[in-house]
Amino acid sequence: MEQLTTGAGTPERTRIVLAEVVRRRDHDRARAELAEQTQVGDALVRGLVRAQLALALRLSVVVAIGLGALPLLFAIAPATSTIKVVGISLPWVLLGVVAFPFLVAVGWAYVYLAERNEQDFTAVVRRPER
Template sequence: MIEPRRVRVVHPRTDAASRGPLPPAVPAEDAGTEVDEIYLRSLIRGQARLALLVVAATAVLLGGVAVLGAVWPAFDRTRIAGVPVAWLILGVAVYPLLISLAWLAVREAERNEDDFRSLTGRR
C-alpha cells in the first residue's frame, strides 16, 4: 500500500508577513527634495479641488432636476411629442451633460499631472 504524501498549505500572506519589512520603493538618495514635496502637495490640492468642483457640478445638475420637479408641479405631466418632459430631461438631457463633465474632469486632471511632470522634470 502506498502512503499518501502530506502537503502543507500556507497562505501567501502568511509567508510575506514572516519575511519582515520591505525595502523602500525609492532609495534614500533618489528620494524627492523639499521642492518636490511642495509640488506634490500642490498637485494633490489641485486634484482635490477639481474633484470637489466635479462633485458640486454633478450635485447642482441632478439636484436642479429634483428642484425643478418640486417647484413645477406640472413637470411630470407636461409632454412634448407625447413624451413626458421629465423623462426627456432625465433620460436624454442629463447624460450628455454628465459625460461632458466627466470628459472635462479627466482633461483637467491630466493637465494638472502634465504641469506637475514639467515642473519636476519627470517623464
C-alpha cells in the first residue's frame, strides 16, 4: 500500500496495489518450457527429433531393401533378367518404371508419418497436466 501526500503533509489519497495473479493453463506452461528452453522443453524437442530420425531410418531401410534386393534377385536368378515385359527386359522395367512409384509411396508415407509425429508432439504439449 502506498500513500501519496501533498506538500502540507496530509494524505491526499491512498493507492492500493495488488500483485497480479497470473494463472497459466497447463499447455501454456509446456509452451513456456519450450520457449524458455528449459530441461523439460529440451527433452520434449529431443523426443520429437528422435522420433523423426527413427522414422527416417526405418523408411531408409525399406528403400534399401526394396531397391537393393533387385540386383541380388538378378544375381541369384539370372533367368529373370531375360524375361521381357512389353518388349523391355524385366530389370529395366523394375528399375525404370516400378522404382519411381515405390519411391513416391515411401516419400508419401514419410510425410504422413512425420506429420503424425508432429501432431502427437503438439498433443503432448497441449495436454493438461494432472
